[in-house]
Amino acid sequence: MTLLQTGAEGFQVSPSVLVNAAVVLVVAYLFGRFLTSVLSELAERSPRRRITIKLFIPITKFLVYGAATYLVFGPLLRLSSAQLLAVSGLLGAALGFGLRDLFAGVVGGLLLVTERPYQVGDKVEIDGDYGEVTGIGLWATTLTTPDDTVVRVTNASLFTSNVANANDGNPEMMVVVDVAVAPGADIDRATGIVEDALVTSRYVYVDDDHPVVVLVEDETYYRTIRGKAYVADLRDEFAFASDVTERTLAAFEAQGIETPTFPGVGVVDDGDG
Structure with a gap:
C-alpha cells in the first residue's frame, strides 16, 4: 500500500503513516518538555543570565516541533498533482472552519522568535495583562501576573495590540x-x-x-x-x-x-x- 492514495474511495492515508506520525509527535513533545526543563533549571541557577538562557527555550521548541512537523508531513512533498489538490482542499476547509485563529497564533509565534519583541523572563504588558513572560508556545504566550495568576495571550495579539516591555531582555x-x-x-x-x-x-x-x-x-x-x-x-x-x-x-x-x-x-x- 502506498503512503497516500486517491481514487474512487477518495483521499486516504495508510495506517502506517498515521502510526508513525503519532509516534513522532509524542517523542517531539516529550523531548521538548525535557529540554525546556533543563534550560529552565540552568536559568534559575544563574540569575544574571536567566533571561539570556531562557531565550533559547522557545527557539528550542520551534526547532523540535518544526522537525517533527517535517517528519510527519514530509510525504506530502512527494504527492501527485491530484493528491496535492485534495490536501489543499482539506487544509483550506480546516482553516475556514475555525483554524484561522490558530494559524494566526502560530505565525505570531514565528515572529516572536525572529523579531523578539519580548522573551521568556521579560516583564511585559500585552492587551491589558501585565506580568512576567514564563512561556512562549507555538500558539500563545504565558504570563504570570503579580498576583500569581497565569494568563495565556494568543500570539496573534501581536498583530492587533500594543506590547510594552519593561526591561527589554535585561535583568535590570x-x-x-x-x-x-x-x-x-x-x-x-x-x-x-x-x-x-x-x-x-x-x-x-x-x-x-x-x-x-x-x-x-x-x-x-x-x-x-x-x-x-x-x-x-x-x-x-x-x-x-x-x-x-x-x-x-x-x-x-x-x-x-x-x-x-x-x-x-x-x-x-x-x-x-
Whole structure:
C-alpha cells in the first residue's frame, strides 16, 4: 500500500503513516518538555543570565516541533498533482472552519522568535495583562501576573495590540514609586528622603547607565514626588517598591513631613518601568 492514495474511495492515508506520525509527535513533545526543563533549571541557577538562557527555550521548541512537523508531513512533498489538490482542499476547509485563529497564533509565534519583541523572563504588558513572560508556545504566550495568576495571550495579539516591555531582555528594570505630600510640606526635605530611600534599598541597582531620579509634580490638592530607580533583578520590582514606600513614610512621620489627609490620595506604586 502506498503512503497516500486517491481514487474512487477518495483521499486516504495508510495506517502506517498515521502510526508513525503519532509516534513522532509524542517523542517531539516529550523531548521538548525535557529540554525546556533543563534550560529552565540552568536559568534559575544563574540569575544574571536567566533571561539570556531562557531565550533559547522557545527557539528550542520551534526547532523540535518544526522537525517533527517535517517528519510527519514530509510525504506530502512527494504527492501527485491530484493528491496535492485534495490536501489543499482539506487544509483550506480546516482553516475556514475555525483554524484561522490558530494559524494566526502560530505565525505570531514565528515572529516572536525572529523579531523578539519580548522573551521568556521579560516583564511585559500585552492587551491589558501585565506580568512576567514564563512561556512562549507555538500558539500563545504565558504570563504570570503579580498576583500569581497565569494568563495565556494568543500570539496573534501581536498583530492587533500594543506590547510594552519593561526591561527589554535585561535583568535590570526601572521601578517607579510615587509618594504624595501636602502642598505646604518641605519639598526639599521630602525629595531628599525619597532619594535616600531609593539609593539605600537592598534591591537597588545604580551605575552611570542606571541613575536614580527624583521628580516633583504639582497636582490640584497635593504634590507628587516620583522616584525612579532600577532593580538588579526584575523579580524584585514589587519588593523594591514596598521597601522604598515603607521607609519613606516612616521617615516622613519622624521628620514631620505632612501627607494629604483627605480620602483618595496617598502613596501610589504604578509599577511602570
